Amino acid sequence: MTPRLPGRRRGASVKNVAAAAGVSLGTVSNVLNRPDRVRPATRDRVERAMLDLGFVRNEGARQLRAGTSRALAYVMLDARNPFFTDVAQGIEDAAMADELSLFICNSAGSDQRERAHLEHLQQQRVQGILITPVDPESDFLAAIVRRGTPVVIVDRTRGADAFCTVAVDDVLGGRLAVEHLLELGHERVAFVGGPTTIGQVRDRLEGARAAWAEAGRDPDTLVHLVTQALTVAEGRAAGERLAGLPRRRRPTAAFCANDLLALGLLQQTIGTGGEVPGDLAIVGYDDIDFAEAAAVPLSSVRQPRQGLGSRAAELVLDEATDPDHEHQQVVFQPELVVQAPTRGWTSPARARGPMQGPITARGCRWSSLGW
DSSP: OOOOOTTOOOOOOHHHHHHHHTOOHHHHHHHHHOGGGSOHHHHHHHHHHHHHHTOOOOHHHHHHHHSSOSEEEEEESOTTSHHHHHHHHHHHHHHHHTTOEEEEEEOTTOHHHHHHHHHHHHHTTOSEEEEOOSOTTOHHHHHHHHTTOOEEEESOOOSSSSSEEEEEOHHHHHHHHHHHHHHTTOSSEEEEOOOTTSHHHHHHHHHHHHHHHHTTOOGGGEEEEOOSSSSHHHHHHHHHHHHTSOGGGOOSEEEESSHHHHHHHHHHHHHTTOOTTTTOEEEEEEOOHHHHHSSSOOEEEEOOHHHHHHHHHHHHHHHHHOTTOOOOEEEEOOEEEOOTTOTTOOOHHHHOOTTOOOOOSTTOOSOSSOO
16 A cells, blocks of 8 residues: 655545535535525635635546536647747637636647647547647548537638638738838849748748739749748758859848748848848748847738637637537738838939938848848
8 A cells, every 4th residue: 555645635525625614515516616606605615615625626527527628729830939829828818718728739740749639639628629730621620520629720721611710811911021122122032931831831922922923023033942841940041042142143132931930041141241131131920029029120021919819719619609600711911010210211223312322231230121
């Protein structure tokens, strides 16, 4: 027989609480589940007994009786990316407002790991699952819904309308970034991002190409540097590739598919003696806090990250509780955030005037846009 550790005591039961408070088991149950039905004086006496006895509610037993837990779950795509942790914050805020807990899982871009998380969460009987999936069209997601667990897709879209989805218009976001660079006078721009199996990358590239074409620019002067992932390391590698191009073919600006790529590109450019924006202007995507806090603050296309999460949580809770729930495909609009002093910055050719000599940006180290 295993000896009991000194000072350790068995957890108090509902029966112990009822005896200590001098009430029935039903009264203790009401205090736990329907406190508004219990007179304040009786409720106070039961709560004091719980505190004195160190009573901890057995949530597992409650879940067995109710058939569901007081929890939501979010399966994020990449915990290393602050974008997804901000989305999770929005989900958690909405969950706490409804007195729910939140499980956070990380698929790390692996469909096998994602599936393992989803199977475990179903076993936990969570009220609903929010997910940024590896593959939005996965049949496994549909199977989860058929088994009775609501699923909302976050930061992705899906072909059919059998799911609620919450996403951002990434085609518009790509257009906003490149239109801004065009306004500043750039004539050769790199789009840094990949792999193109990621829907957001494809959409942002589509918007960038549309803006470039509508400006009448040669498609070959919008260079696509494909990366293997959306990480800082891949951004640094892209910077090395750009630096290796002949000067006449080298872009003067880069639009990165996310801020992590942009930060890596910024590190590589400055670390090898280049200047931003003097040698290379950089625009990111997501507007994470690190982008603004960088040595050279990055202009970026802002997504309402916490808004995505909170809206998705509202939808999954509505689906879990409303028998007349109707699926919605919510699309947020992105916003270009330009860091000062880029507003009004123009190319050297435009900026020259009779009272000015040749203008360069060698002394302007704060902006991430401009020349």
